[in-house]
Amino acid sequence: MAIGRRSFLGTLGAGAALAPAFATAESGSLDGVGSAARGQLPRTLAEVRDAFVFSESTIPMNAANLCPSPRIVASSVATYTQDINQDCSFQNRDKFQQTLETTRRSVAALLGVSADTVALVRNTSEANNVINNGIDLATGDEVVLWAENHPTNYVAWQVRAARFDFSVKVVQLPAAPSDIQQLLDPFSNAFTARTRVLAVSQVSNISGLALPLAELVTIAHARGIHVHVDGAQTWGIIAQDLNELGVDSYTASAHKWYMGPKEVGLLYVHPSAIPRIWPGVVASGWGTSIKGDSVGARRFESLGQRDDAALAALGVAAQMHAQLGAPAIQARARQLASRLKEGLLEAGAQLVTPLAAQFSAGVCVARVEAPNRAELFDRLYREHGIAGAPTGGLRLCPHIYNTDEHIDRAIAGVAALRHLLA
Numbered sequence: 046m047a048i049g050r051r052s053f054l055g056t057l058g059a060g061a062a063l064a065p066a067f068a069t070a071e072s073g074s075l076d077g078v079g080s081a082a083r084g085q086l087p088r089t090l091a092e093v094r095d096a097f098v099f100s101e102s103t104i105p106m107n108a109a110n111l112c113p114s115p116r117i118v119a120s121s122v123a124t125y126t127q128d129i130n131q132d133c134s135f136q137n138r139d140k141f142q143q144t145l146e147t148t149r150r151s152v153a154a155l156l157g158v159s160a161d162t163v164a165l166v167r168n169t170s171e172a173n174n175v176i177n178n179g180i181d182l183a184t185g186d187e188v189v190l191w192a193e194n195h196p197t198n199y200v201a202w203q204v205r206a207a208r209f210d211f212s213v214k215v216v217q218l219p220a221a222p223s224d225i226q227q228l229l230d231p232f233s234n235a236f237t238a239r240t241r242v243l244a245v246s247q248v249s250n251i252s253g254l255a256l257p258l259a260e261l262v263t264i265a266h267a268r269g270i271h272v273h274v275d276g277a278q279t280w281g282i283i284a285q286d287l288n289e290l291g292v293d294s295y296t297a298s299a300h301k302w303y304m305g306p307k308e309v310g311l312l313y314v315h316p317s318a319i320p321r322i323w324p325g326v327v328a329s330g331w332g333t334s335i336k337g338d339s340v341g342a343r344r345f346e347s348l349g350q351r352d353d354a355a356l357a358a359l360g361v362a363a364q365m366h367a368q369l370g371a372p373a374i375q376a377r378a379r380q381l382a383s384r385l386k387e388g389l390l391e392a393g394a395q396l397v398t399p400l401a402a403q404f405s406a407g408v409c410v411a412r413v414e415a416p417n418r419a420e421l422f423d424r425l426y427r428e429h430g431i432a433g434a435p436t437g438g439l440r441l442c443p444h445i446y447n448t449d450e451h452i453d454r455a456i457a458g459v460a461a462l463r464h465l466l467a
């Protein structure tokens with residue numbers, strides 16, 4: 046059996062000989078690894094735009110898919126990578142174990158949960174698949190999904206159902222709800238005594254509709270149903286406490302609204318659910334017993350050699366969130382989304398995404414039928430410098446690095462191209 050890095054170092058007794066001054070994400074200092082061009086953490090929302098390197102001629106408005114990282118996060122990845130390339134010995138790299146735990150604590154604290162419930166995986170896709178591959182389900186069991194789930198939380202369940210003979214029910218919701226009951230009843234009506242799992246996106250990446258999650262959890266838990274939440278469209282934009290929400294599992298990607306490093310993701314699993322979920326991958330470091338050596342949700346991140354630099358840089362992104370404050374980030378992102386949606390309406394667009402904050406977050410979608418959608422999306426980028434997405438219509442997802450002027454430019458661009466809105 047391959048020997049894990051920790052046990053290898055244990056046998057060498059190498060821990061004591063490590064370079065002493067490795068930066069932790071908590072301290073935010075990169076001293077000891079090199080600090081070239083690392084940039085500063087933005088201390089206030091007003092400083093955020095300048096912390097990013099994107100040009101004013103290509104404005105990112107696609108946070109639902111991929112966010113730029115601030116200079117300090119990107120340069121941390123580069124600096125840590127260089128450190129590894131300068132000395133890739135076990136001795137030099139052992140410090141990343143400590144940084145990983147610091148990062149895990151920072152990320153967990155911001156979500157109101159304990160570090161032992163958080164696995165730092167590669168992305169939402171992987172994390173969703175840990176859940177849909179890892180929960181024991183038998184013939185006759187049912188899983189209830191929302192029709193707007195991402196494929197990794199939809200098709201992935203269907204593929205697994207084809208193999209293990211449980212059934213999948215898909216719930217459709219009204220596009221323009223006037224009260225939350227209209228979003229709750231279709232789920233309540235779908236639940237039966239055989240329902241084991243409810244798996245939903247918290248916010249749809251197609252329509253931008255946000256579910257009343259706390260109420261949904263209450264209804265599902267009254268029936269003993271595991272609630273799995275794809276938080277790809279909420280981590281890093283919605284201020285929330287997962288412990289208070291009571292979800293059983295929650296997944297997200299750092300490269301979306303969190304503005305973190307690429308290909309780093311989050312899997313939260315409630316302590317009571319951890320022993321019930323089988324890991325998707327068992328790799329070096331797992332241990333020799335069936336249960337593995339790792340504590341809590343760490344058992345879901347036994348993924349072989351990782352990108353230690355990217356994982357460490359997630360800690361820097363977490364520090365930015367702590368510095369700015371989740372409520373302030375949410376408030377500003379909502380302000381930008383409201384300005385955008387109201388402006389799009391004035392420009393003659395119809396919204397797919399509800400206007401009300403209660404039913405939406407940062408994803409804003411305007412109705413554009415398929416023949417014109419690709420052209421509108423493309424010309425908005427080429428002629429107006431706004432990088433959106435042709436997903437569900439014209440999807441524009443501004444975040445705190447966007448300014449009011451960016452929003453107004455997007456609105457003016459859509460107004461200039463309004464003949465394509467049909």
Ligand SMILES: Cc1ncc(COP(=O)(O)O)c(C=O)c1O
Pocket residue numbers: 109110168169170171194195197246248249250275277278298
């Ligand atoms: C709701 C949702 N879930 C999952 C994903 C997949 O994210 P990733 O590609 O980072 O794994 C996306 C991507 O846009 C998404 O919108």
